[in-house]
Amino acid sequence: MFRSTAKLTRQLLQSSRMLTSLSSSSTSAKSRLFPASAAVTYQSWKVAHHLSTAPNNSEHNEYDNNDDILTTPPSRSHVNPWEEPEDMPTSGEWEGCKRGFMKPIQISARGVEILHSPLYNKGTAFKSGERDRLRFRGLLPHRVMNINKQKERFLIGLRELESNIRKNIMLEDLHDRNETLYHRILVDHIEEMAPLIYTPTVGQACQELSARFRRPRGMYFTEEDRGHMAAMVYNWPHNDVRVIVVTDGSRILGLGDLGANGMGIPVGKLSLYCAAGGIAPHRVLPVVLDVGTDNQELLNDEFYLGVQKPRLRGKEYFHLVDEFMNAVRYRWPRVLVQFEDFDSSVAQRLLDKYRHTHLCFNDDIQGTGATSLAGLMGALRAKGEDVNSLGDQRILIAGAGSAGIGIAQVLYQAMLEQGYSETQAKDAFYVVDQHGLLGKERMATLNPEQQAFARDVDSGLPLLDVVKKYKPTMLVGVTAVGGLFTEGLVREMASHVERPVIFPLSNPTTKAECTAEQAFEWTDGRCVFASGSPFDPVEMEDGRIFSTSQCNNMYVFPGIGLGATICGARKVTDRMLYVAAKALAECLTPEDAARGQVFPHISKIRSVSHAVAVAVIEEAIREGINTKVSPDDAKNLKAYVDRKMYYPEYVPLIEKRTISI
Numbered sequence: 001m002f003r004s005t006a007k008l009t010r011q012l013l014q015s016s017r018m019l020t021s022l023s024s025s026s027t028s029a030k031s032r033l034f035p036a037s038a039a040v041t042y043q044s045w046k047v048a049h050h051l052s053t054a055p056n057n058s059e060h061n062e063y064d065n066n067d068d069i070l071t072t073p074p075s076r077s078h079v080n081p082w083e084e085p086e087d088m089p090t091s092g093e094w095e096g097c098k099r100g101f102m103k104p105i106q107i108s109a110r111g112v113e114i115l116h117s118p119l120y121n122k123g124t125a126f127k128s129g130e131r132d133r134l135r136f137r138g139l140l141p142h143r144v145m146n147i148n149k150q151k152e153r154f155l156i157g158l159r160e161l162e163s164n165i166r167k168n169i170m171l172e173d174l175h176d177r178n179e180t181l182y183h184r185i186l187v188d189h190i191e192e193m194a195p196l197i198y199t200p201t202v203g204q205a206c207q208e209l210s211a212r213f214r215r216p217r218g219m220y221f222t223e224e225d226r227g228h229m230a231a232m233v234y235n236w237p238h239n240d241v242r243v244i245v246v247t248d249g250s251r252i253l254g255l256g257d258l259g260a261n262g263m264g265i266p267v268g269k270l271s272l273y274c275a276a277g278g279i280a281p282h283r284v285l286p287v288v289l290d291v292g293t294d295n296q297e298l299l300n301d302e303f304y305l306g307v308q309k310p311r312l313r314g315k316e317y318f319h320l321v322d323e324f325m326n327a328v329r330y331r332w333p334r335v336l337v338q339f340e341d342f343d344s345s346v347a348q349r350l351l352d353k354y355r356h357t358h359l360c361f362n363d364d365i366q367g368t369g370a371t372s373l374a375g376l377m378g379a380l381r382a383k384g385e386d387v388n389s390l391g392d393q394r395i396l397i398a399g400a401g402s403a404g405i406g407i408a409q410v411l412y413q414a415m416l417e418q419g420y421s422e423t424q425a426k427d428a429f430y431v432v433d434q435h436g437l438l439g440k441e442r443m444a445t446l447n448p449e450q451q452a453f454a455r456d457v458d459s460g461l462p463l464l465d466v467v468k469k470y471k472p473t474m475l476v477g478v479t480a481v482g483g484l485f486t487e488g489l490v491r492e493m494a495s496h497v498e499r500p501v502i503f504p505l506s507n508p509t510t511k512a513e514c515t516a517e518q519a520f521e522w523t524d525g526r527c528v529f530a531s532g533s534p535f536d537p538v539e540m541e542d543g544r545i546f547s548t549s550q551c552n553n554m555y556v557f558p559g560i561g562l563g564a565t566i567c568g569a570r571k572v573t574d575r576m577l578y579v580a581a582k583a584l585a586e587c588l589t590p591e592d593a594a595r596g597q598v599f600p601h602i603s604k605i606r607s608v609s610h611a612v613a614v615a616v617i618e619e620a621i622r623e624g625i626n627t628k629v630s631p632d633d634a635k636n637l638k639a640y641v642d643r644k645m646y647y648p649e650y651v652p653l654i655e656k657r658t659i660s661i
């Protein structure tokens, strides 16, 4: 089990390279992919550092490395958990940390039940005193391992696997056994893990969910549950649910209708809520509204686990959603509901119906809009232009669905904030769907949100002709059509603009409108690039290396959820999304911008979520919809939010006693 640091580091370097090449796109183009050597070096440094600094006796201290999952110490930036955080408070509950004593959690589970409860299970990390106290002495092998040793062992096994889907399965198995270790691995290795538990691998995990089903996670609601939902929600074993991610599986990433197999998306998003957003795992609930599917393959599949009927539509559908929304609010009055991957035929309608009465938002419309705003402001910085010059851009959005219109709406609001008139702001947009440019002549076929961005002339003009005629400075793809940005189209754009901004945002990677290497090659390295799923940096034949960024709503939804739930906001407002975008944009350092990056590195995601949450709470206070943060706490909001963020560490457990003497 124990390997030398050098040997392990070598192996990690090798595995990381393997991972890099597995997740990379085709290398057939002239430019070749550049292995993310900076990340590899950082990764191996972290492991090497840990191995050389972990104290020898750490495995035998009953209370070291433990924490209360409900509140956490303020600073978590340290790599080695045995090191005392620099800003450890001098009073209050964390005074105990210094003496190696942690407030335990009382649990009702007993003996072996605890080992089978993923929220409490620590596996081989249970210390001998705890094994006695909790009555499972003898049910675990003798050796006690601390969380870092467990993590190290898990990572060796994970990195030996050859395919990303196998890695996803291994991670989800851990998720089902030991949530603390799972989230700790995500927190410490987010760059490596995000593509495995989220896009792109989560797409395949959803497609194969029924075939690979092992253990249930989350809740399913079907038409048969009508009239029972208010009672059903009490089947969920946790009383303090703060965030629900719900889908009806009708548009999973760019993969279309995956029915109940879409459960992988709420599960993946909520893993990010915990690891990146600091929401404790017992406070999240993934949900599928299983209203059938129109996917013929699933309807014919003998192993499909969802409702094998055509989708419920119309009034019946909306009544079902309504019962669900009221049932969850009945049990958890302050819960935040994130609508995810609903087909655009219902997404905006659901948002409009609930946004003023329930604490909710639509991630594909609003989260994507806020993230893209931050990314496009980052692109202006990377180009050395004024971030407040959005209204002077010519912005071509390919795709007029939830994401496309969501992006246009948030950018439009931002332009008004930046001082542009409504006419100037509207004039910056060119929005194209399958039938070409949205224009006045097509008004009758457009929904009200699309109509707002219809141009006076050139209705139906094809995408390439829009590029030729209007010479966009920014090109955003949210069509779910892989390869839509052809060489001809990108070269045409680059012939008019010195530094074209190219954002193929469709997920998963196979649906990206173009790859990173294509964009850099076809613009001779002049573009500023960001994609929905991650791409490795690109090295051109002449040796130039270009950074890529991931423009994905994962940069804002965890922070929006964290902020909205900490302050008990009554609703998620448009301005909250705007301040979230600004906070995210401000996390970009001058060095990031100089490298052509438009988002902070993903390893910074927890501090990004923290900044977004602080901005959201400040906005809630300004708008008078904060119900929880006291004026005193508001004075030192950053520290307050820090304290509220969950950090995955083992907590001492004690039995909850029902009889007192």
Ligand SMILES: NC(=O)C1=CN([C@@H]2O[C@H](COP(=O)(O)OP(=O)(O)OC[C@H]3O[C@@H](n4cnc5c(N)ncnc54)[C@H](OP(=O)(O)O)[C@@H]3O)[C@@H](O)[C@H]2O)C=CC1
Residues within 6 Å of the ligand: 251, 252, 253, 254, 255, 343, 344, 363, 364, 368, 371, 398, 399, 400, 401, 402, 403, 404, 432, 433, 434, 435, 463, 477, 478, 479, 480, 481, 484, 505, 506, 507, 508, 511, 531, 532, 533, 551, 552, 553, 554
């Ligand atoms: N990076 C990120 O954070 C996010 C990425 N996305 C991705 O964006 C993609 C779209 O999502 P969403 O908006 O919800 O999907 P929708 O189905 O709502 O919208 C897709 C849009 O693309 C248009 N379209 C399809 N084919 C073409 C074409 N050949 N040329 C021009 N337009 C075309 C459709 O037009 P028509 O209506 O005429 O069919 C429609 O307007 C997905 O792949 C999703 O994964 C979504 C959210 C966040």
Ligand SMILES: CC(=O)C(=O)O
Residues within 6 Å of the ligand: 199, 252, 253, 254, 341, 363, 364, 506, 507, 532, 552, 553, 554
């Ligand atoms: C990222 C995301 O939400 C999507 O692709 O749908």
Ligand SMILES: [Mg+2]
Residues within 6 Å of the ligand: 253, 340, 341, 363, 364
């Ligand atoms: Mg989505």
